[in-house]
Amino acid sequence: MPAEHTVKAFTEDLDKIERSLLEMGGLVEAQIARAVTAVAQRDSESAARIIEQDSEIDRYEQDVQEQVERLFALRQPVAQDLRMTISAIQIAGYLERAGDLAASMARRSIVLCETREVPGLYALPKLGDASHTMLKDALDAYRDRNIDQAKSIRHRDRELDDMYVALCRELLTHMLEDPHRITPGVHLLFVAKNLERIADHATNIAELVDYVTTGTRASEDRPRGRGFLMEGAPSPDDPT
């Protein structure tokens, strides 16, 4: 953070927005980790708590929005302060959606408890861990205004896409082997998709680190996966 404002309350307001954002991020990270565990360990009680907690995340998003709104009205931020506050609203939005995805995983885990177990899903906790870590690192890069770290996170997105596709293939194999595994398999496909989406939100947050710090948007070419069962589709890297 640069020098303090002459009006100290201005600095305090900005700090408070940042704090709320990082607290919100911590909560979302925990929700994701718990949701993955709830799915992997068929723990419906934990899942119920996760679903309950989601409203807390929504409250955080609203709180950040209100703080920014107030700052706009009272202090008319410019330059870095303007970029930071605009980004805060965006990041709160990404986090809120990541939180929703965690809650959605928790809801599916409750249904999964009632269905036949799909054995040996080592790839799921692995994907869960990668996705959770990516969000955590993106928030750390934002907190530290670390452009290099943010860039490396954006490049990690491809790895995660590959893990996601591998998990989907594994699930498909199970479903082909045993029709009783189709219902849990489909739920798990959605869980995998949610984790892949969470990583996308982490990438979005990592992109904002450049904007907040330098005022320019991150615009490097980074490799992107085609997606599950999309081998015949045009690559997202091809010009449209």
Next chain:
Amino acid sequence: MVNVSALSDPQPKLVARAVSVYYGGKQALFDIDLDIMSREVTAFIGPSGCGKSTFLRCFNRMNDLIDDCRSTGSMLLDGSDIAGPDVDVVQLRMRIGMVFQKPNPFPKSVYDNVAYGPRLHGMAPTRGDLDEIVETSLRRAGIWDEVKDRVDQPGTSLSGGQQQRLCIARAIAVRPDVLLMDEPCSALDPIATATIEELIDELKSEYTIIIVTHNMQQAARVSQKTAFLNLGRLIEFDETQKIFTNPSEPSTQDYITGRFG
């Protein structure tokens, strides 16, 4: 290094090169290079005492009126020197008008305030011509409807905001190319300020305007280019939008975000 001719191809209206100004032994401006483009609003911002008013006053040689003030470097209007000893300062100030911080109408009628310059410069051969100049100027200054029924009353009887618009009408009555405005709204309430800002926006289609302001939001609202001065030096000059979203210089950023000093 400050980009002196920010993003502009056409010929600048005003050019300052290596301008330094001294008050006695004290140097107030250091080596300023700046191009002012035609029909744009350029804002000078900076903390008190940074030299922005001093610099503004170089453009119509108002500093000549101060005994121990001297300046070096060159100032050009449309490519012609304005700082030289053989320049007719009265003619120069006809082309480069000025509006001050405090509205300062002459102790004369509204009509005579506006007619003063055109009369002095012999711009209106007949009373009809003069009437027309007065009406046009008051209209352009956005005050005609408010004063058309009382042009014979003293200018000082108007409200502060009206007086300031009267002074703008007086300044444009002699058909200048450039309008210098030194804190034109600092003595006005927000509504009168908004009226002046709207007027500045309209006037820029015909005039080149330079405005000195302490109100950074005002600079952001009314200008296309912004120059940030500090301690007598030009720190940064760029598109206003750039200055207020992503300035290049850390000290500009500190100033506009309120972190100065």
